[in-house]
Amino acid sequence: MRFCYRLVASIIALFIPLTFCFTQVPPKREFRGAWIASVVNLDWPSSGARGTNPDPQRAELVSILEGLKAAGINAVVFQIRPECDALYPSTIEPWSYWLTGQQGTPPGSPFDPLQFASQEAHKRGMELHAWFNPYRAERQLGNYPLSQNHIVSKRPDLTRDYPIYSGTMPNRKLTGYLRILNPGLPDVRSYVTSVIMDVVRHYEIDGVHFDDYFYPYPMTDSLNQAVPFQDSDTYVQYNPKGLSLGDWRRDNVNQLIKMISDSIREVNPRIKFGISPFGIWKSGVPSGITGLSAYDDIFCDATSWLQSKTVDYITPQLYWTFGGGQDYAKLAPWWSDQAKNNGRHFYPGLAAYRIAKASPPNDSYPKSDWPASDVLNQVRLNRAVAHGNVFFRARFGVIDNLKGFTDSLKNDLYKFRALKPLMTWKEATPPNAPSGLTLARTNTTAILTWTAPTVASDGELASYYVVYRSTTSPIDISDPRNIVSIKNTASYVETNLPPPGLSYYYGVTALDQLQNESSLSNVVLVGVEERPPVVASFQLNQNYPNPFNPRTIISFRIPTEERVTLRVYDILGREVRVLVDGVLGAGEHRYQFDGTGLATGVYIYRLIAGSYVESRKMQLVR
Numbered sequence: 001m002r003f004c005y006r007l008v009a010s011i012i013a014l015f016i017p018l019t020f021c022f023t024q025v026p027p028k029r030e031f032r033g034a035w036i037a038s039v040v041n042l043d044w045p046s047s048g049a050r051g052t053n054p055d056p057q058r059a060e061l062v063s064i065l066e067g068l069k070a071a072g073i074n075a076v077v078f079q080i081r082p083e084c085d086a087l088y089p090s091t092i093e094p095w096s097y098w099l100t101g102q103q104g105t106p107p108g109s110p111f112d113p114l115q116f117a118s119q120e121a122h123k124r125g126m127e128l129h130a131w132f133n134p135y136r137a138e139r140q141l142g143n144y145p146l147s148q149n150h151i152v153s154k155r156p157d158l159t160r161d162y163p164i165y166s167g168t169m170p171n172r173k174l175t176g177y178l179r180i181l182n183p184g185l186p187d188v189r190s191y192v193t194s195v196i197m198d199v200v201r202h203y204e205i206d207g208v209h210f211d212d213y214f215y216p217y218p219m220t221d222s223l224n225q226a227v228p229f230q231d232s233d234t235y236v237q238y239n240p241k242g243l244s245l246g247d248w249r250r251d252n253v254n255q256l257i258k259m260i261s262d263s264i265r266e267v268n269p270r271i272k273f274g275i276s277p278f279g280i281w282k283s284g285v286p287s288g289i290t291g292l293s294a295y296d297d298i299f300c301d302a303t304s305w306l307q308s309k310t311v312d313y314i315t316p317q318l319y320w321t322f323g324g325g326q327d328y329a330k331l332a333p334w335w336s337d338q339a340k341n342n343g344r345h346f347y348p349g350l351a352a353y354r355i356a357k358a359s360p361p362n363d364s365y366p367k368s369d370w371p372a373s374d375v376l377n378q379v380r381l382n383r384a385v386a387h388g389n390v391f392f393r394a395r396f397g398v399i400d401n402l403k404g405f406t407d408s409l410k411n412d413l414y415k416f417r418a419l420k421p422l423m424t425w426k427e428a429t430p431p432n433a434p435s436g437l438t439l440a441r442t443n444t445t446a447i448l449t450w451t452a453p454t455v456a457s458d459g460e461l462a463s464y465y466v467v468y469r470s471t472t473s474p475i476d477i478s479d480p481r482n483i484v485s486i487k488n489t490a491s492y493v494e495t496n497l498p499p500p501g502l503s504y505y506y507g508v509t510a511l512d513q514l515q516n517e518s519s520l521s522n523v524v525l526v527g528v529e530e531r532p533p534v535v536a537s538f539q540l541n542q543n544y545p546n547p548f549n550p551r552t553i554i555s556f557r558i559p560t561e562e563r564v565t566l567r568v569y570d571i572l573g574r575e576v577r578v579l580v581d582g583v584l585g586a587g588e589h590r591y592q593f594d595g596t597g598l599a600t601g602v603y604i605y606r607l608i609a610g611s612y613v614e615s616r617k618m619q620l621v622r
Helices: 002-015 054-070 113-123 186-202 232-237 245-267 302-307 328-341 372-385 394-399 402-413
Strands: 031-036 075-081 127-132 136-138 159-166 173-181 207-210 272-275 388-391 435-441 446-451 464-470 483-487 491-494 504-511 524-526 551-558 562-570 575-584 587-594 601-609 612-620
Touching: 031 127, 031 394, 054 113, 054 394, 075 113, 113 127, 127 186, 173 186, 186 207, 186 245, 207 245, 245 272, 245 302, 302 328, 328 372, 372 388, 372 402, 388 394, 394 402, 435 504, 435 524, 435 551, 435 587, 446 504, 446 551, 464 491, 483 491, 491 504, 551 562, 551 601, 551 612, 562 587, 575 587, 575 601
Parallel strands: 031 075, 031 388, 075 127, 127 207, 207 272
Antiparallel strands: 136 173, 159 173, 435 446, 446 491, 464 483, 464 504, 504 524, 551 587, 562 575, 562 601, 601 612
């Protein structure tokens, strides 16, 4: 496989900058992520929406998620802790300045951005990975007043300052200081772990994600001399193994990663843990690569995390194009080998933002003007060497359609939906299949509803459902071109009905949190051959829609001809409507209930068919 990876990289490098002229078979499983950055209001909320009114913040976030979904993105990496602060209600750290404009000030009304983001992402079939910056306490000292419960205010002894210089020689000047938590202190490791585990315990997230800020990126001063990080006292006090300074710093980071990894697996082993390090592990590795060494300069040894299996995926920030000293065609296959050899996933970070003529604010990378084809060709290469991609960033990169980049995702590379890659080392038991798939047909829509599966052998229920549509039967669920929707509710409204003379077959599978997929449900048909399916048992389905106003569909099936009654009662047991009272033939039956004139509330519908009796609740909401 290594030879194959090298060969693909060589072929792509040879033909760049030519655009690929062939169409790849779309993968059914691919991690298609995007970072949503909150620091400096890069993606969300915008500086105009920053404040205590949550309404524009909600609207902006929904707009971002809708834009990402339309582009084919199936996972978001949502920044919730940029500077030892919180974009969620925390008892440990203060509300973020980037949310309200004043650190420690809560948003108006009961608004929990993380909970809202998680719910909205899951509605759209997306994973949400909570993005933490592990050590950064202040991007620049004095940028804004700190809250009294910020870690810098409470425990300044846990922090260290590092000078920031800007400009080129001979005009290089000190412009401020970065403040970070001191990675060498055991109390810091315990503190950071407590923050992350607070989120793991209280939120429905799919992953925990770290960015590339560990020890400070090295600076040179106005004399062009390297600026040391001042931790010699900590080195003397907390170095029982007698390690060299570099090895000790790397060990400090590794201890934190292991502590968090072990804690996540203890509390919720289904939550994924991934890190996005700087894209060069060591200068000169692989051969021909030059640049800052994450291993030597920020003391980040990503290969050790893979070897110890403390991470589930690695997302190196490969923010370079093909060719040169940071050749993507060399770096991507090298990182792929590191992940593959240790049984972990590789989702490289891609610099979609560098397609633009101007870089976003506070960007440490050079301004660029890439053709969109550079990043698109990276995606193509990744399909040979990686499990997906993560784009930086959501707004300035993906949904802003820089040079038509988003259109190319929608119409080509991400035209068809994809499930996330399987992590069999975490859990591999598929959920049970949905049952009772039924169809309510109108002139313009087909409403599919189904019954959620029972609990699987590992104790899990379905988290999502995959709706398949095919013009042939049996439906090939290995072909992603047959996927029309991924949902977290047990219904789907189809507006793309088959043209005259053609039929569509529909089926549904269930996914658990780790994307293990069930077998296919029963199949229903829309089109010229539409006919009642043969059924083997009684089934009363949940009404759709529910809640409803004022009309809803109630469907059921019976295996033999029976005398049937279907009545609706209010919550006090008073009969409000008789929908059926007579003999019906075997098959599926659908009836509309019109609640016009009835009060808001819970109603009960009851089916009696021979000896079969079943009731369900439904809610009318005005």
